Amino acid sequence: MYCKLSLGAKMAATMSNVDEIRNRVILGEFDIKNVHTTDYPGNYPGYDDTWNLQKFQKNFRIDVVQMDETSLEFDMVGIDAALANAFRRILLAEVPTMAVEKVLIYNNTSIIQDEILAHRLGLIPIKADPRLFEYRSAGDEEGTEIDTIQLQLKIKCTRNPRATKDSADPRELYLNHMVYSKDMKWAPIGNQADVFADANIGPVHGDILLAQLRPGQELDIVMHCVKGIGQDHAKFSPVATASYRLLPEITLMETVEGEKAERLKRCFSPGVIEVENHGGKVVAKVVNSRLDTCSREVLRHDDLKNAVKLARVRDHFIFSVESTGILAPDVLVTEAIKVLMTKCQRFLCELDSTEME
Amino acid sequence: MVFIDSRKGVQADGTDEGCVTFVLHEEDHTLGNSLRYMVMKSLDVDFCGYSITHPSESKINFRIQTRGGVPAVEPLRRGLNELSDVCQHVLNTFQRSVSEFRSQQEDVMD
Numbered sequence: 001m002y003c004k005l006s007l008g009a010k011m012a013a014t015m016s017n018v019d020e021i022r023n024r025v026i027l028g029e030f031d032i033k034n035v036h037t038t039d040y041p042g043n044y045p046g047y048d049d050t051w052n053l054q055k056f057q058k059n060f061r062i063d064v065v066q067m068d069e070t071s072l073e074f075d076m077v078g079i080d081a082a083l084a085n086a087f088r089r090i091l092l093a094e095v096p097t098m099a100v101e102k103v104l105i106y107n108n109t110s111i112i113q114d115e116i117l118a119h120r121l122g123l124i125p126i127k128a129d130p131r132l133f134e135y136r137s138a139g140d141e142e143g144t145e146i147d148t149i150q151l152q153l154k155i156k157c158t159r160n161p162r163a164t165k166d167s168a169d170p171r172e173l174y175l176n177h178m179v180y181s182k183d184m185k186w187a188p189i190g191n192q193a194d195v196f197a198d199a200n201i202g203p204v205h206g207d208i209l210l211a212q213l214r215p216g217q218e219l220d221i222v223m224h225c226v227k228g229i230g231q232d233h234a235k236f237s238p239v240a241t242a243s244y245r246l247l248p249e250i251t252l253m254e255t256v257e258g259e260k261a262e263r264l265k266r267c268f269s270p271g272v273i274e275v276e277n278h279g280g281k282v283v284a285k286v287v288n289s290r291l292d293t294c295s296r297e298v299l300r301h302d303d304l305k306n307a308v309k310l311a312r313v314r315d316h317f318i319f320s321v322e323s324t325g326i327l328a329p330d331v332l333v334t335e336a337i338k339v340l341m342t343k344c345q346r347f348l349c350e351l352d353s354t355e356m357e
Numbered sequence: 358m359v360f361i362d363s364r365k366g367v368q369a370d371g372t373d374e375g376c377v378t379f380v381l382h383e384e385d386h387t388l389g390n391s392l393r394y395m396v397m398k399s400l401d402v403d404f405c406g407y408s409i410t411h412p413s414e415s416k417i418n419f420r421i422q423t424r425g426g427v428p429a430v431e432p433l434r435r436g437l438n439e440l441s442d443v444c445q446h447v448l449n450t451f452q453r454s455v456s457e458f459r460s461q462q463e464d465v466m467d
Contacts, residue, residue: 040397051398053442062450064458074454076447082394083443089387330455337448343388344441347381351434 018044020311025246027310029299037080037314065318070240072329075247076317084244084317090336091242093230096135097326098128098149100223100235107220110179112211117221120211122235124181125204125324126151126225128196131335136226145190149201149225152187155179157213177213182206184223204325238332240322246312248292254307256284264307267298290318377429379419385409389417395443396436401427 015024022044026033041049059078066073076084103118110117128149136147155176163172170177181203188196211219230237250272256264261284265273274287294312299305321329381388389407396405404422421429 037394041400049398050400051395051439053439053446056443057446060446060450062447062454064454067455067458067462074451079443079447080394082390083440083447086387086391087447089385094387330451333451334448337444337451340388340391341441341444341448343384344392344437344444347388348434348437348441351430351437355430 022047023314024249024311025314027294027296027312029296029305034314037082067330069323069328070325071320071322072333073318073320074333076244076319078315079317080315081317084319086340087333087336088242088244088319090339091239091321091332092237094339095238095327095332095335096130096227096229097236097238098126098130098133098225098227099233100124100126100151101226101228102224104222104224105220106222107218109217110211110213110219111217117211117219121153121184121221121223122233124184124208124210125326126202127204127326128201128225129199129327130227132196133227135228143224143226145192147226148189149192150187150189151184151202151223151225153179153184153210153219153221153223155183155213156218157215159215174213174215178209179211179213179219180206181208181210183210187222238324238326239329240324242319242321242332244317244319246314247316247318248289248294249311249313250286250289250292251309251311252284252286252307253309256304256307257281260284260304260307263301264298264304267301267304269293269295374428374430375423375426377421377433379421379433380416381419382416384417385415389419392419392436392440395440396421396432398439399432399435401425402432405432 020026021034022039025035038044039047039049043049056078061075061077063075063077064072065075100122103121105114105118108114108117112120126149133149134147136143140147157174157176160173160175167173184203186201188201192201213219228236250268258281261275261282264284265275267273269292271288272286272292273284275282276285277283294310296310298308298310319333321332323329323332327335386409389409393405393407396402401423402421403424404420407417407419409417419433421432423429423432
């Protein structure tokens with residue numbers, strides 16, 4: 001039974017025990033309680049927990065909090081951790097991108113070893129929409145125009161004839177002594193020049209330092225980029241990182257006044273607890289529990305630990321997606337959801353085909 | 358116990374069709390845990406669980422035990438369909454939220 005007190009009451013509304021087990025993860029001093037999902041049919045008498053798509057659709061919502069070209073923060077409410085985690089795992093490891101796979105080194109007289117340079121080249125994010133390319137077929141060594149992007153890096157360091165006599169600054173003495181990712185040029189194969197005429201294919205960032213040269217050293221490298229997923233190699237991961245956290249919930253079980261209120265405020269992240277003046281006395285109030293990082297510092301103070309209840313809302317996920325720049329973050333989330341759908345469809349087709357046998 | 362190898366077809370065993378261990382290849386916790394959740398939400402499933410046999414092999418053993426004589430492929434098929442529907446709904450909701458946010462931002466800038 002819910003026991004909701006009026007808004008004017010000083011105590012927070014208390015949830016019934018069962019609702020708390022179902023909906024909240026309790027952060028205790030030495031342990032965390034109610035971690036796992038328990039709302040399966042049959043566990044709670046009186047609750048109908050069977051899967052109901054209409055009920056899910058009614059409770060589910062997504063709120064975009066912040067979005068720009070490289071990062072996205074949004075809330076996903078009303079979904080279970082299993083699904084939210086599946087989306088997070090897919091964002092990290094199963095959304096495909098293009099990255100340098102084969103590095104053909106025709107000449108490398110720089111001080112950077114071949115394999116180190118090749119490793120660095122592989123990790124550079126390549127701005128090419130992976131949805132317009134196919135995976136390379138197994139056993140195909142050369143690659144075709146539909147599954148390969150060719151990039152070239154050809155640079156030679158020379159002495160600057162116009163440098164002053166006594167200068168010691170390498171920027172003055174040498175030409176092309178720093179090799180940046182902007183020196184990687186796209187070499188279109190086949191019909192790529194027409195198909196991708198306006199999309200400038202190349203590294204996302206031009207200011208990544210690859211190697212340093214001195215006069216006489218040169219690099220002559222051809223790179224083949226293929227489509228892959230993060231599961232194969234982390235260079236194919238499209239996100240800088242993708243993570244989520246559960247919405248924290250801080251409730252005050254008793255009024256906290258005076259000097260204790262100030263100490264309570266310092267136990268949480270700034271902006272979570274505000275101290276207000278009520279007729280001469282300072283009283284602590286929870287303003288925005290979303291900002292808290294849940295350090296549980298308040299549980300280290302014996303006089304404050306019983307005044308607060310720390311919990312997290314089990315089905316409210318605050319996602320943060322940072323893209324490497326290849327695809328926009330909202331496109332990444334869309335692709336991740338489609339990947340999960342494709343997995344389900346694949347097994348449904350398998351089931352159908354085995355049934356027919 | 359019936360083993361269904363999702364690449365080679367059903368390896369028939371007879372006996373009880375309500376207790377089946379499916380072997381799903383090239384899968385891990387991503388599909389395993391989310392599918393387990395969807396199958397557990399169904400009424401005629403007594404037991405549902407998955408395990409990764411060895412971390413070096415990318416396959417999972419997905420076990421379903423039903424009650425009431427229901428063949429185990431039914432809750433599996435239903436779970437996959439429901440998971441697909443959930444993904445579709447999440448996709449629609451997300452795209453709607455993103456376009457709402459974008460139009461809100463444009464209103465602010467004007």
